[in-house]
Amino acid sequence: MAETSGVERFDCILVGGGLVGQTLAIALAAHDLSVAVIERADPDAHMAPEFDGRASAIASSTARMLRALGFGDLLDTQGCPINAIRVTDGLDPRFLHFDSAEAEPAEPLGIMLENRALRGVLLAKLRAMPGIRLFAPAAIARTDRGADRATVTLADGRVLTAPVILACDGRGSQLRQQAGIRLATWQYDATAIVTMLAHEKPHNHVASELFYADGPFAQLPMTDLPDGRHRSALVWTVRRKDAEGLKALSARAIAHEAEKKMGSFLGKLELIAPVQSFPLNLQHAERYWAERLILVGDAAHGIHPIAGQGLNMGLRDVAALAEVLSDSARLGLDLGHPDVARRYERWRRSDNAATAIATDGLVRLFGVPGRTATAIRATGLGLVNRLPPLRRAFMKIARGEAGDLPPLLRGELG
Numbered sequence: 296m297a298e299t300s301g302v303e304r305f306d307c308i309l310v311g312g313g314l315v316g317q318t319l320a321i322a323l324a325a326h327d328l329s330v331a332v333i334e335r336a337d338p339d340a341h342m343a344p345e346f347d348g349r350a351s352a353i354a355s356s357t358a359r360m361l362r363a364l365g366f367g368d369l370l371d372t373q374g375c376p377i378n379a380i381r382v383t384d385g386l387d388p389r390f391l392h393f394d395s396a397e398a399e400p401a402e403p404l405g406i407m408l409e410n411r412a413l414r415g416v417l418l419a420k421l422r423a424m425p426g427i428r429l430f431a432p433a434a435i436a437r438t439d440r441g442a443d444r445a446t447v448t449l450a451d452g453r454v455l456t457a458p459v460i461l462a463c464d465g466r467g468s469q470l471r472q473q474a475g476i477r478l479a480t481w482q483y484d485a486t487a488i489v490t491m492l493a494h495e496k497p498h499n500h501v502a503s504e505l506f507y508a509d510g511p512f513a514q515l516p517m518t519d520l521p522d523g524r525h526r527s528a529l530v531w532t533v534r535r536k537d538a539e540g541l542k543a544l545s546a547r548a549i550a551h552e553a554e555k556k557m558g559s560f561l562g563k564l565e566l567i568a569p570v571q572s573f574p575l576n577l578q579h580a581e582r583y584w585a586e587r588l589i590l591v592g593d594a595a596h597g598i599h600p601i602a603g604q605g606l607n608m609g610l611r612d613v614a615a616l617a618e619v620l621s622d623s624a625r626l627g628l629d630l631g632h633p634d635v636a637r638r639y640e641r642w643r644r645s646d647n648a649a650t651a652i653a654t655d656g657l658v659r660l661f662g663v664p665g666r667t668a669t670a671i672r673a674t675g676l677g678l679v680n681r682l683p684p685l686r687r688a689f690m691k692i693a694r695g696e697a698g699d700l701p702p703l704l705r706g707e708l709g
Contacts, residue, residue, distance in 0.1 A: 495562025
């Protein structure tokens with residue numbers, strides 16, 4: 296990076312300092328590209344426990360990328376491996392069971408990790424890398440995307456320029472809206488209730504997805520508490536009209552209702568974190584780029600959390616875009632040229648669209664009420680469970696192993 300006549304020059308200007316944005320900045324800097332990261336909020340405020348009490352399931356391929364970028368110690372010390380996933384239609388005894396022992400390579404199906412823990416190590420590394428300049432908290436006064444370069448003027452008068460702007464500014468992306476990129480979108484009649492549970496019996500590293508007509512109920516294994524109590528994350532999808540009523544219940548009452556939903560297979564439950572709620576929708580940008588602008592993560596797509604794929608989709612975007620931009624830089628290409636953006640879009644669009652369609656299909660399939668529908672679904676789950684090749688194919692997709700993997704998703708910096 297360089298500064299000339301008050302203008303700071305970079306290879307990329309990245310807008311949005313969330314989990315995907317920070318990971319992308321680190322991946323680009325690891326490939327010797329200079330990056331300006333603009334984040335409107337104070338990143339240290341994001342470390343407060345009340346900011347984001349969620350946890351994420353890091354799929355095995357994206358876990359390899361985090362290890363390649365230097366975060367293996369975090370995954371090993373604070374992450375909880377998911378060694379099996381059990382899927383049922385409510386409490387029906389028929390099930391579909393995915394086991395890491397069947398996976399190739401043999402490694403956990405995913406790793407559960409608190410968002411706050413991941414955010415902390417990303418922020419520390421981002422601040423320490425010489426190729427990254429963090430502007431935060433910082434507001435954007437003006438964005439200009441011209442034929443030759445893109446320029447961002449901050450509210451305090453500083454001017455940044457680069458061949459391309461990377462929009463990591465979330466589902467409501469202002470950069471996407473300013474570029475006139477349309478969305479295919481619809482709202483689900485659903486709200487995700489998220490909290491953390493302590494429970495009497497060990498989870499044995501098994502995640503459970505119980506499907507009900509009003510939405511899926513997911514128990515996700517976490518590391519034990521310091522006092523030895525067992526712990527799991529809870530993502531409970533309810534109809535929008537029921538969300539506020541559920542949140543208004545006491546912690547004891549919510550734990551009791553969750554225990555009934557789970558059939559008490561983890562014994563007595565206790566809420567150990569505040570309850571948060573998130574209205575759910577599906578959206579997908581009609582295209583991932585405009586003149587000297589590339590959309591990444593939630594700025595390009597957002598899905599139902601039914602299979603825990605949202606963050607993983609964004610991290611797979613990171614792996615592909617880091618490869619495309621670093622490869623283009625090695626060849627001396629203009630990083631803002633449409634051909635560069637098109638290569639990234641071709642690599643990622645089909646995977647993201649397929650994941651969105653699959654998760655939406657699951658929501659609709661398991662949302663059909665009635666005994667007949669339940670019996671058909673349960674029979675189908677049991678049938679798939681008895682077909683190992685089909686079961687392994689589903690596991691491969693869920694782990695982010697399908698298709699042409701960028702080097703980072705293979706655990707290589709490239």
